[in-house]
Amino acid sequence: PMTMVGAATREYVSKSRAKATVRAYRSDLRHFESWCRDHGAHHLPATPDTVADYASDMAATMKPSTITRRMSAISQAHQMAGYESPTHRQVVRMTMAGIRRTHGTKPRQARRLRQEELVAMIAALPDDLRGLRDRALLLVGYVGGMRRSELVSLDVDDVVEEPEGLRDTIRRSKTDQEGAGRDVGLVRGRHHLTDVVRAVEEWKVASGNEDGPLFRAVDRGGRVGR
Secondary structure, three states: OHHHOOHHHHHHHHOOOOHHHHHHHHHHHHHHHHHHHHOOOOOOOOOHHHHHHHHHHHOOOOOHHHHHHHHHHHHHHHHHOOOOOHHHOHHHHHHHHHHHHHHOOOOOOOOOOOHHHHHHHHHOOOOOHHHHHHHHHHHHHHHHOOOHHHHHOOEHHHEEEEOOEEEEEEOOEOOEOOOOOEEEEEEOOOOHHHOHHHHHHHHHHHHOOOOOEOOOOEOOOOOEOO
8 A cells, every 4th residue: 555655655656647647547536436336336446347337337428548547547546555456357358348349439640730831830920039939839849740748848958959950859758758768850941931940049049048948938028938
């Protein structure tokens, strides 16, 4: 049980999951507990039959991905309490397989932005500090194929100019929760409007950013945020 370990261990355990995941798990467990009370069943430890019936009941109104996350939350709660996870039993696995086969849908894949659309967006930006920031933001994200969370986490020191373009160091991302980091190469553009190197340099000079976050808020008065 978590109460048996030291404070430092509890701190590391709490950081093993993203905060959003922890919040989702807590909400999922509250829902499961409520369902168990309504059906006269124990939620901890729960029997495999109880968990399978819960999943089947949820299948009428919830996406398979949501039910899968709830199964994960139930499993984590049992393991942290020192119980065997009921989700590992065959009846639960077969129930989930049936739900995915019956209700499963192909994940929606966002369409990649076309270059002509990118150029149109950049051309429409205002000729001010916000426009310089947004041009650099769009080009770094587009050329590097980066997530928005990766973009906003970039520091000035993470972006290094090289002969071929820019090298961005991503310290942490959604697909790298252990913080190993990775480098992303951004090739120079042939046209000044879409040259990522020029866009970043112009934004850095205009904003006065020498360290700290690369992309920052700009208020209506043209002042760059901290």
